Amino acid sequence: MAAKWTSRKHLSEKINRSFDRQVKLAVTGLSRSGKTVFITSLVHQLLHGLKGTHLPFFQIVSTGRLRGTKAIPQPDMHIPSFRYDLAVEQLCSDPPVWPDRTNGISEIRLAIRYLNNNPLLKAVNPISTLYVDIIDYPGEWLLDLPLLELSYEQWSAQIATACEKEPRLSLSEEWRAFLDSIDPASEADEVTMRQAAALFTDFLYQCKNKYNLSLLQPGRFTMPGDLKGAPLLEFCPLLKIPENTENKNSLFAEMKKRYEYYKKHLVKKFYQEHFSSFDRQIILADVLTALNMGYPTFVDMRDAINMVLKSFHYGKTGLINKLFGNLKIDKILFAATKADHVTPDQLPHLESFLRHMLAKSHHNATFEGVRTETLALASVKCTQAAYTTFKGNKISCIKGMPVEGDKPIALFPGEIPAEVPMPEEWVDERFNFVEFKPPRLANIHGGGLPHIRLDRALEFLIGDKF
Numbered sequence: 300m301a302a303k304w305t306s307r308k309h310l311s312e313k314i315n316r317s318f319d320r321q322v323k324l325a326v327t328g329l330s331r332s333g334k335t336v337f338i339t340s341l342v343h344q345l346l347h348g349l350k351g352t353h354l355p356f357f358q359i360v361s362t363g364r365l366r367g368t369k370a371i372p373q374p375d376m377h378i379p380s381f382r383y384d385l386a387v388e389q390l391c392s393d394p395p396v397w398p399d400r401t402n403g404i405s406e407i408r409l410a411i412r413y414l415n416n417n418p419l420l421k422a423v424n425p426i427s428t429l430y431v432d433i434i435d436y437p438g439e440w441l442l443d444l445p446l447l448e449l450s451y452e453q454w455s456a457q458i459a460t461a462c463e464k465e466p467r468l469s470l471s472e473e474w475r476a477f478l479d480s481i482d483p484a485s486e487a488d489e490v491t492m493r494q495a496a497a498l499f500t501d502f503l504y505q506c507k508n509k510y511n512l513s514l515l516q517p518g519r520f521t522m523p524g525d526l527k528g529a530p531l532l533e534f535c536p537l538l539k540i541p542e543n544t545e546n547k548n549s550l551f552a553e554m555k556k557r558y559e560y561y562k563k564h565l566v567k568k569f570y571q572e573h574f575s576s577f578d579r580q581i582i583l584a585d586v587l588t589a590l591n592m593g594y595p596t597f598v599d600m601r602d603a604i605n606m607v608l609k610s611f612h613y614g615k616t617g618l619i620n621k622l623f624g625n626l627k628i629d630k631i632l633f634a635a636t637k638a639d640h641v642t643p644d645q646l647p648h649l650e651s652f653l654r655h656m657l658a659k660s661h662h663n664a665t666f667e668g669v670r671t672e673t674l675a676l677a678s679v680k681c682t683q684a685a686y687t688t689f690k691g692n693k694i695s696c697i698k699g700m701p702v703e704g705d706k707p708i709a710l711f712p713g714e715i716p717a718e719v720p721m722p723e724e725w726v727d728e729r730f731n732f733v734e735f736k737p738p739r740l741a742n743i744h745g746g747g748l749p750h751i752r753l754d755r756a757l758e759f760l761i762g763d764k765f
């Protein structure tokens with residue numbers, strides 16, 4: 300009898316394992332788009348999925364089939380861990396603060412136990428486990444894909460053209476003056492190489508920090524991950540290409556060699572080692588900050604996001620297909636983050652605005668065989684909807700605690716246009732999206748963090764896996 304029982308248990312375990320599934324969910328977006336907060340909130344929602352009614356559109360929870368979620372050791376030992384523990388500690392501190400910036404790849408694994416729905420499976424295997432590996436990586440790294448098709452000379456020419464216009468023209472002045480003072484045909488020396496690269500890197504950081512520009516290549520220069528200060532990042536484009544490029548020891552030849560090395564050992568490697576294993580992808584975009592910053596910043600972000608999307612154009616003509624063959628991603632969610640910065644009636648406008656921003660890619664490209672969706676969401680909702688009266692009219696506004704200040708404010712943040720405004724329509728003060736502090740929560744362990752539409756994101760990204 301005991302032997303029979305043991306073999307049944309053994310069989311059941313075997314079946315259990317074969318029905319357990321795994322999904323690699325990749326989260327990306329440009330710097331400050333909200334990746335860390337999104338993953339932290341998503342993990343928190345799932346860990347507390349049993350305790351609340353905070354995920355009405357995530358069916359596994361709303362139908363009561365979730366049995367529990369646990370963060371367990373990740374499978375890829377060579378990838379740094381996503382520090383959910385630190386991020387949640389910061390969000391729950393008193394006063395709550397936003398998690399620290401991150402600048403590389405990280406991963407966390409969740410085991411989600413759930414009740415099987417399928418009547419056949421239910422009989423042998425009532426409870427299954429879905430392993431979800433969530434990977435956070437900088438969208439800036441995807442800006443490097445086009446470099447794979449550009450020679451060093453072509454890339455240098457592209458940067459030279461970009462530096463003809465403001466604000467890049469002024470910001471690149473020091474770097475360009477340095478290049479003017481050296482002869483690219485002369486013998487390469489470490490000190491000159493390092494200085495040219497440092498000035499170029501400094502130029503990229505100024506573009507990012509002073510003007511919130513996004514189209515910054517090479518992507519690792521401002522998002523180095525664990526390569527900060529590595530010689531691998533000590534090169535830059537040259538604005539004058541020598542007539543005679545024969546000398547193998549020239550500054551030009553050495554810069555070109557490093558550029559090619561960067562493409563082979565960083566760009567290609569990332570696609571082969573990581574990107575090729577992703578099953579699902581969410582791309583986050585902080586559309587509101589770009590609107591706030593004005594037309595040049597907005598256009599730069601739009602172009603950068605559309606360049607990021609080249610990595611997901613899987614059609615036969617797509618670069619990815621040509622270079623790496625078929626990839627696995629079968630669903631992509633585009634999300635406008637920080638949707639708590641607008642009044643609830645503006646959410647559909649924010650979604651349609653994001654769709655317009657991406658229209659360039661949607662038209663030209665084929666996300667062949669890939670399901671896509673667009674959503675406006677807030678990973679952590681920091682505001683409440685409120686009303687005020689202005690000249691006798693009731694106006695919808697939002698109320699929250701601004702990052703700078705300790706008194707709550709109510710404001711009308713502006714309406715999201717249905718389409719991208721024409722350059723002349725970008726008048727000052729048209730948009731007024733302020734940053735808010737995270738909410739102070741009475742009991743962080745009593746349920747998930749307050750959010751907007753995170754449950755819809757979860758349903759789209761992994762709902763079909765249960």
Ligand SMILES: Nc1nc2c(ncn2[C@@H]2O[C@H](COP(=O)(O)OP(=O)(O)OP(=O)(O)O)[C@@H](O)[C@H]2O)c(=O)[nH]1
Binds near residue numbers: 329331400
């Ligand atoms: N109001 C609001 N603000 C948010 C939300 N998510 C992110 N933020 C704000 O955006 C900032 C950046 O969020 P992160 O999650 O750190 O962004 P990231 O993409 O990981 O940024 P990097 O690590 O620097 O690349 C936060 O510090 C908050 O100020 C949200 O849901 N609501």
Ligand SMILES: [Mg+2]
Binds near residue numbers: 334336399400402
């Ligand atoms: Mg981050």
